Amino acid sequence: MLPISCLRARDFCYICNVIERELNIAVVGAGNRARKYLSCLPGNVRLRCIVEPDPLRLSLAAKHHGVPESGCYSSPEAFFAAYHKLDAVIIAAPDREHVALALEAVRHGWHVLLEKPAATCAEDYEKLLKAAEAAGVHIGLCLEMRHHPYFHRIYELVKEGAVGEVLEIDHTEHIGPDRMAHSFVRGPWVKKAETGPVFLSKCCHDADFLLWLTGGSVEEVRSSGALLKFRPGNTRTPLRCIDCTIPDCPYSAVNLYRERREWVAGFDVPDGGTLEDVIDEELRSGRYGRCVYHCDNDVFDTQDVLARLSNGISLNLHLEGTSMEEGRTTIITGTRGKLVAENWKIGLGDVWEDYSHLATLPLHAGADAALVRDFFSAVSEGREPGCSLASALEGHKLCFLAG
Numbered sequence: 039m040l041p042i043s044c045l046r047a048r049d050f051c052y053i054c055n056v057i058e059r060e061l062n063i064a065v066v067g068a069g070n071r072a073r074k075y076l077s078c079l080p081g082n083v084r085l086r087c088i089v090e091p092d093p094l095r096l097s098l099a100a101k102h103h104g105v106p107e108s109g110c111y112s113s114p115e116a117f118f119a120a121y122h123k124l125d126a127v128i129i130a131a132p133d134r135e136h137v138a139l140a141l142e143a144v145r146h147g148w149h150v151l152l153e154k155p156a157a158t159c160a161e162d163y164e165k166l167l168k169a170a171e172a173a174g175v176h177i178g179l180c181l182e183m184r185h186h187p188y189f190h191r192i193y194e195l196v197k198e199g200a201v202g203e204v205l206e207i208d209h210t211e212h213i214g215p216d217r218m219a220h221s222f223v224r225g226p227w228v229k230k231a232e233t234g235p236v237f238l239s240k241c242c243h244d245a246d247f248l249l250w251l252t253g254g255s256v257e258e259v260r261s262s263g264a265l266l267k268f269r270p271g272n273t274r275t276p277l278r279c280i281d282c283t284i285p286d287c288p289y290s291a292v293n294l295y296r297e298r299r300e301w302v303a304g305f306d307v308p309d310g311g312t313l314e315d316v317i318d319e320e321l322r323s324g325r326y327g328r329c330v331y332h333c334d335n336d337v338f339d340t341q342d343v344l345a346r347l348s349n350g351i352s353l354n355l356h357l358e359g360t361s362m363e364e365g366r367t368t369i370i371t372g373t374r375g376k377l378v379a380e381n382w383k384i385g386l387g388d389v390w391e392d393y394s395h396l397a398t399l400p401l402h403a404g405a406d407a408a409l410v411r412d413f414f415s416a417v418s419e420g421r422e423p424g425c426s427l428a429s430a431l432e433g434h435k436l437c438f439l440a441g
């Protein structure tokens with residue numbers, strides 16, 4: 039095992055710095071993700087406008103960031119209709135809104151930091167690419183794996199030739215029980231027709247990372263998935279966890295939200311209220327209090343995707359949402375050896391580097407801050423951001439084809 043001293047300075051890159059030019063920005067969609075990005079804006083980036091349809095969220099964000107009422111908008115239409123002298127916008131609204139909002143921002147000549155997925159279909163992605171190119175603005179995507187110290191280390195080792203030429207990559211994303219239940223069974227990404235397939239919502243990060251690592255373009259994709267576990271009829275439980283007496287259910291909403299206080303960051307607390315009250319209300323009547331076997335979800339909880347690239351490399355991707363495991367495992371086979379990355383450790387032969395201290399660091403171990411800083415530095419310097427819309431095309435394409 040290599041000592042921690044093998045870590046590079048960028049492991050600690052969430053310490054933000056100041057960019058050269060003062061930039062005026064807006065945020066469109068002031069939810070969970072936006073809060074993270076706004077918490078690590080580099081010096082000289084000034085938040086001038088907030089666009090958020092939820093009145094409680096709008097007022098909480100305005101208060102927190104000191105944005106006056108004149109800069110607060112409850113509808114994107116009103117925001118885009120008014121005159122603003124802005125350099126860039128962060129778009130962190132729900133997936134289905136991304137393309138329309140980004141096209142409007144581009145039309146105004148603003149650079150865009152856009153949440154993933156950029157679009158939910160290939161046609162919209164192309165449309166956005168063309169519009170940004172025609173307007174001469176940059177679109178940066180929030181695909182953190184490229185900025186994450188652990189995944190960046192894998193990238194670096196492969197580029198240094200640690201395994202020789204890459205032949206094949208086997209990559210599994212285990213979505214742990216808490217994340218699976220919260221996001222893909224009870225929460226926002228549960229219906230394919232509304233939010234797109236789960237492979238796009240969740241694994242666009244993985245597909246992007248693998249295509250960034252390997253280069254090449256996607257030639258052929260085979261995919262099969264199923265909803266195996268989180269279906270009505272899989273148990274005879276009550277409709278709500280609060281009424282359930284099954285001991286130690288790994289998907290208990292009572293245990294997750296009330297006892298462990300996990301995944302509660304998105305529960306907004308109104309002035310004068312408490313988080314306890316909000317959780318109780320959610321357990322009694324909200325979507326997050328439902329038993330995982332009595333929800334309205336239809337996205338897959340298991341999927342296998344095989345992609346063949348133009349450079350001959352094959353990628354085997356697995357999405358696994360039914361087990362108790364959480365995290366990613368990557369096995370890269372090359373002409374000279376094999377790299378195994380699992381549980382925050384990276385192994386080459388019998389030499390292992392340990393990155394487990396990163397697991398608990400905030401902002402995706404600093405990756406969120408690194409991508410925000412890169413984007414605004416790029417805007418200030420007039421260059422393309424590291425994770426640009428153009429550079430993320432192939433990863434998205436893989437997801438569109440996987441369905």
Ligand SMILES: NC(=O)c1ccc[n+]([C@@H]2O[C@H](COP(=O)([O-])OP(=O)(O)OC[C@H]3O[C@@H](n4cnc5c(N)ncnc54)[C@H](O)[C@@H]3O)[C@@H](O)[C@H]2O)c1
Nearest residue numbers: 066067068069070071092114130131132133135153154180
């Ligand atoms: N990069 C990552 O690691 C990561 C992780 C989770 C989610 N996401 C993505 O971030 C985006 C936001 O997710 P979130 O978890 O913050 O969700 P969220 O629901 O907490 O926030 C979205 C906000 O957008 C607002 N909104 C809805 N329609 C809008 C519109 N037309 N204009 C402006 N605002 C609108 C909602 O009221 C909400 O406050 C999604 O696209 C999601 O896929 C990215």
